[in-house]
Amino acid sequence: MDSSHVNTDLAELGLLADDARRRLYDFVAGHGAPATREEAAKATGIGRTLAAYHLDRLAQAGLLDVSYARSNGRTGPGSGRPAKRYSRPQREVAVSLPPRNYSLLAEILATAAESAPSGEFMAALAHAAEHEGKNLGKEAESIPAALTTAGYEPVERDDGTIVLQNCPFHSVVQDHTDLVCTLNRAFIQGTLEGTDNDPDRAELSPCDGRCCVIIHADGHGSPPDAP
Known part of the structure; x- marks a missing residue:
């Protein structure tokens, strides 16, 4: 593990030091299926707007994956707007200091x-x-x-x-x-x-x-x- 990877992983994991982000991440990771902003906000007791902000920050850092799907499963005109959903990626993030492989x-x-x-x-x-x-x-x-x-x-x-x-x-x-x-x-x-x-x-x-x-x-x- 080179120093650039360590620094990147540390920065990503640092996002989880925030209590709200950690609660949202834990909910999404344990949800078992991609979760919407509304589901994550309700489960963690965080307002939808704030939850959306933190979820997007986690996604930008690569700690969550983003997909889009309609809740009713329908497609085509009149089926509604796809909802943004979040899931935990398969990618691993691990840090040890000094680096251990x-x-x-x-x-x-x-x-x-x-x-x-x-x-x-x-x-x-x-x-x-x-x-x-x-x-x-x-x-x-x-x-x-x-x-x-x-x-x-x-x-x-x-x-x-x-x-x-x-x-x-x-x-x-x-x-x-x-x-x-x-x-x-x-x-x-x-x-x-x-x-x-x-x-x-x-x-x-x-x-x-x-x-x-x-x-x-x-x-x-x-x-x-x-x-």
């Missing part, structure tokens, strides 16, 4: 792991990930608390299914999907066991925009359609 380390280790004899390393990886997840689960108050600490951003659906909106290893998963998904599932199974829950509730269910694992309410059922 953990993504590069992970990439090198993942590449080396995939060149190891088939089966051996994956089994060791799953065991280690499950062990770490179990330790985290034992120290946490609940499944969501444990997974939040690990960076998965869990959201519980109405049916009790827990969807993980973030993959903590996103920078590596693009080139090493099988390895990262194996790690994720084993880690989450360990976390469930550590919180005295059935580890079989964790199921691999890859979908764009979220972690490849979902957690069923009772270990049964079909994966949700929504990311």
Whole structure:
């Protein structure tokens, strides 16, 4: 990570020091679908005009993506004006001082792991990930608390299914999907066991925009359609 990247990332993250921007960002990041200005303003208790200003500042800095869509889903004349919507981008922003390139380390280790004899390393990886997840689960108050600490951003659906909106290893998963998904599932199974829950509730269910694992309410059922 060179100094120009560090300075850029610091400037972007500095925007989140403002309480209103942080609340708006947190709402959009956890919303699960692109959010309108009105939705963000109502959820955070911030006036629409001020919310729009802060959301646009976050978008200009690259911390939010912008899209346009009509709320009624219609198109053509008379269908109304498309509403501006905000969502969290896949792009990562991370800063360490002095600079530390953990993504590069992970990439090198993942590449080396995939060149190891088939089966051996994956089994060791799953065991280690499950062990770490179990330790985290034992120290946490609940499944969501444990997974939040690990960076998965869990959201519980109405049916009790827990969807993980973030993959903590996103920078590596693009080139090493099988390895990262194996790690994720084993880690989450360990976390469930550590919180005295059935580890079989964790199921691999890859979908764009979220972690490849979902957690069923009772270990049964079909994966949700929504990311």
